[in-house]
Amino acid sequence: MKQTGSLSPSSNYRKTDRQQRGSVLVFLIVVMVIFTALGVGMVSLFGTSVLSVFSSNAVRRAGYMAESGMRYAISEVRNPGSVGPEAKLTNMDDGSVNGIWYSVFPGISRYRARVYPLWSNTAAGTGAASASVSATVPSSGFPLNYAIPTAPGGGAVARLQVGPNNAVAISSVAGATPGSKTVTYTLASAVTIPAGVYSYANLALPTTNASQTITKGSSLTPLVLNINSLSAIPEKNGTFMDSTAGRLYAYQTARLVGGYVQLENITWTQATTTSIIPANRYLVFSQAARLDLTGEQFQAQKSYTDFLTLYSSTSATPPSGPNYTPPALPASASQFSGNLDALDTSRSGDRVVVAGYIATGGTHAYWAAFQHLGQTGYHFEDPEEAGRYIGWHVAPISNAIAANLQASWLQYHTLNYDVQVKVGWDLNQPAAGTGIAFRWHENPLFEGQTPPGNDPYRYYQGYGVTYIIYRDDNHGSSDQIPNNIKPPGNTLNQRLLIVLWQQKVNAAGVPTKDWLAYARLGRPASYKNPLTGERNPADPDQKVTGYQVWPDGRVNDNATIGVRVEDKFVTAGGVTARYNDIKVFYGDASHFTFTNDSRVKDAVATNKQRARYYSAWMEVGNPGQTLPVINPAWPPNNFGLSGSLLAYWYNNQTSYDYFSMTSSSPTAPYNTVTWVVNSSPRTGFSPVNLLPDGCTIRTSDFLLESYPESRKEIGLVGMGDLDSASHTVAFDDFYIQILGGY
Numbered sequence: 055m056k057q058t059g060s061l062s063p064s065s066n067y068r069k070t071d072r073q074q075r076g077s078v079l080v081f082l083i084v085v086m087v088i089f090t091a092l093g094v095g096m097v098s099l100f101g102t103s104v105l106s107v108f109s110s111n112a113v114r115r116a117g118y119m120a121e122s123g124m125r126y127a128i129s130e131v132r133n134p135g136s137v138g139p140e141a142k143l144t145n146m147d148d149g150s151v152n153g154i155w156y157s158v159f160p161g162i163s164r165y166r167a168r169v170y171p172l173w174s175n176t177a178a179g180t181g182a183a184s185a186s187v188s189a190t191v192p193s194s195g196f197p198l199n200y201a202i203p204t205a206p207g208g209g210a211v212a213r214l215q216v217g218p219n220n221a222v223a224i225s226s227v228a229g230a231t232p233g234s235k236t237v238t239y240t241l242a243s244a245v246t247i248p249a250g251v252y253s254y255a256n257l258a259l260p261t262t263n264a265s266q267t268i269t270k271g272s273s274l275t276p277l278v279l280n281i282n283s284l285s286a287i288p289e290k291n292g293t294f295m296d297s298t299a300g301r302l303y304a305y306q307t308a309r310l311v312g313g314y315v316q317l318e319n320i321t322w323t324q325a326t327t328t329s330i331i332p333a334n335r336y337l338v339f340s341q342a343a344r345l346d347l348t349g350e351q352f353q354a355q356k357s358y359t360d361f362l363t364l365y366s367s368t369s370a371t372p373p374s375g376p377n378y379t380p381p382a383l384p385a386s387a388s389q390f391s392g393n394l395d396a397l398d399t400s401r402s403g404d405r406v407v408v409a410g411y412i413a414t415g416g417t418h419a420y421w422a423a424f425q426h427l428g429q430t431g432y433h434f435e436d437p438e439e440a441g442r443y444i445g446w447h448v449a450p451i452s453n454a455i456a457a458n459l460q461a462s463w464l465q466y467h468t469l470n471y472d473v474q475v476k477v478g479w480d481l482n483q484p485a486a487g488t489g490i491a492f493r494w495h496e497n498p499l500f501e502g503q504t505p506p507g508n509d510p511y512r513y514y515q516g517y518g519v520t521y522i523i524y525r526d527d528n529h530g531s532s533d534q535i536p537n538n539i540k541p542p543g544n545t546l547n548q549r550l551l552i553v554l555w556q557q558k559v560n561a562a563g564v565p566t567k568d569w570l571a572y573a574r575l576g577r578p579a580s581y582k583n584p585l586t587g588e589r590n591p592a593d594p595d596q597k598v599t600g601y602q603v604w605p606d607g608r609v610n611d612n613a614t615i616g617v618r619v620e621d622k623f624v625t626a627g628g629v630t631a632r633y634n635d636i637k638v639f640y641g642d643a644s645h646f647t648f649t650n651d652s653r654v655k656d657a658v659a660t661n662k663q664r665a666r667y668y669s670a671w672m673e674v675g676n677p678g679q680t681l682p683v684i685n686p687a688w689p690p691n692n693f694g695l696s697g698s699l700l701a702y703w704y705n706n707q708t709s710y711d712y713f714s715m716t717s718s719s720p721t722a723p724y725n726t727v728t729w730v731v732n733s734s735p736r737t738g739f740s741p742v743n744l745l746p747d748g749c750t751i752r753t754s755d756f757l758l759e760s761y762p763e764s765r766k767e768i769g770l771v772g773m774g775d776l777d778s779a780s781h782t783v784a785f786d787d788f789y790i791q792i793l794g795g796y
Contacts, residue, residue: 112353112354116355140341168194176252203282214258217248268328288308289309291361294338306320345361388789429777450491455768459471474617483607517634536567539568541569541730549577552573612669635752639715641664664714714727716749
């Protein structure tokens with residue numbers, strides 16, 4: 055059979071080709087499936103990556119929001135305005151279930167701060183002693199895990215400091231639990247909360263039974279406490295007070311080590327690099343709060359915990375305090391009605407006695423008289439002028455009154471007050487100085503040392519404001535007034551001045567003095583014309599210069615001298631510094647009205663128009679007296695500006711104008727009592743800064759960085775040749791008022 059040729063491949067070949075083409079197709083399909091799967095996976099991986107980055111950014115930004123809450127809290131506490139840092143902090147958290155959220159971008163970013171105070175507040179006091187103290191805890195109450203610490207071996211060791219009282223042992227407590235907003239302490243002894251004043255209730259916790267030396271800013275010398283828990287104190291950024299030494303400390307961290315709490319990286323404001331904390335010393339922990347900060351970005355949240363102390367050793371703003379007269383200064387003591395209870399005369403010998411004087415309006419037998427200062431055995435050589443004797447004495451306030459001032463400082467870490475006293479000079483006393491010492495304290499370098507000679511306060515330093523008449527300012531003067539207190543220039547001889555001065559004890563133990571400012575009031579040696587009530591020439595202020603129409607000495611009897619001293623924190627250029635702001639006042643008890651010396655009260659502090667400021671014994675309440683009660687008639691706390699520069703006082707249109715305030719620009723008409731500032735202080739003394747109001751003097755010496763128990767702070771000053779019974783000066787109506795609530 056003949057085979058026929060063909061153009062087509064053989065059947066075997068065709069079969070093989072079909073198989074190959076099918077394989078390629080399958081391969082392509084598989085490849086497509088693989089790449090499709092890979093693509094889906096890559097898209098999924100890419101999308102997850104995007105979501106992961108988004109989520110990470112949200113959490114990070116939520117963290118930023120939480121940090122914003124902390125920065126906001128710090129800003130509110132450090133810049134509290136008139137309401138105070140406590141109110142600013144507690145206003146951030148209303149204590150509700152959800153707290154207060156602060157929106158940064160509505161619906162996107164917000165933050166919240168839950169405030170858990172580590173302190174409590176009492177209600178306004180009644181002035182009655184009680185061993186039961188009830189208090190409230192602001193905002194969200196006590197923090198999580200809160201409990202009053204005990205000793206490592208068990209047993210109650212905590213005490214409670216309530217306002218101006220010393221720390222008292224806690225017998226039992228109800229409500230000291232997490233979240234609690236009310237707490238009641240039963241104390242081992244009764245405490246008194248001043249009437250109308252609320253007080254902080256702060257825990258006081260003990261150190262161990264060994265003395266400890268700490269080094270400023272060092273973590274190598276921690277301070278160990280005899281407690282076993284961090285539940286009631288800040289774990290970082292805390293402060294505590296050694297009440298005995300009157301020193302405020304700040305610490306960076308608190309940790310539990312070996313069953314004991316230890317405080318690390320401790321600092322303080324004094325220049326010393328080490329500090330000794332005695333054994334079993336109770337330390338009062340300042341008002342602080344635990345803050346739980348939460349930030350939210352979309353649905354992501356971030357939280358962390360921090361601690362914030364309201365008042366620290368470097369706090370930019372002092373806290374507000376109550377405004378009350380110290381209860382340990384009763385009228386009988388303050389007016390020297392037969393006793394000297396207002397003063398500590400333990401170093402005075404017989405320099406200070408109760409004596410009778412002729413006073414404006416009649417005879418008043420209760421004055422604190424300074425005597426003998428110019429006599430042998432009492433006067434002493436001026437440490438700054440060899441061979442020249444001075445008569446000089448400061449009688450400080452009693453320990454009871456000083457304790458009230460310290461208690462206020464311990465509670466608020468700042469102290470502002472007014473002090474006034476009325477003075478009287480014997481008619482035969484031609485030259486002397488009388489007034490008030492303030493910020494008066496012992497130089498720590500010589501604390502407790504007995505001074506040489508007859509000067510019991512050689513090692514004390516501070517400021518003074520006094521009426522002064524001196525004979526001259528050269529070395530030959532026999533008036534026994536320290537020459538360095540006198541403003542220079544013999545044109546001021548025998549003139550009645552108000553002088554602001556200071557005494558500073560140098561490293562060698564020598565008390566050095568310098569004047570800061572003065573104002574000239576007149577020349578009281580000239581007799582006034584009883585018909586016209588004038589001198590020729592007229593005094594700058596005729597109502598206060600003495601020897602008027604009857605014998606009342608060189609200064610009008612019951613002429614008042616006063617001072618307001620404020621503990622100020624001032625921020626400039628981002629730096630906060632502490633200062634003393636000083637205002638000086640004077641008034642008089644004369645019932646005469648002289649030409650150009652009006653008795654009309656007004657709302658201006660810097661002119662001569664003022665009401666008669668008579669003595670307290672002439673007021674209603676004293677036998678046979680009918681004049682209204684005005685003592686003490688303080689200006690209110692707040693000063694404003696009248697016009698552009700001049701300070702004034704008033705309250706709801708009621709004038710308190712019993713004083714004139716010294717001013718470099720006294721208010722017209724007729725007023726020429728001008729405040730002159732020392733532009734060239736002596737070496738070792740800080741510059742004197744007169745503020746734009748022309749009245750306030752700002753100084754940087756004797757700042758209240760601490761307040762030890764031994765500090766006196768205020769006293770009465772007498773100086774001059776007081777050498778006989780007829781050469782004396784005296785004081786009456788001595789008042790102190792602690793200021794707060796600026």
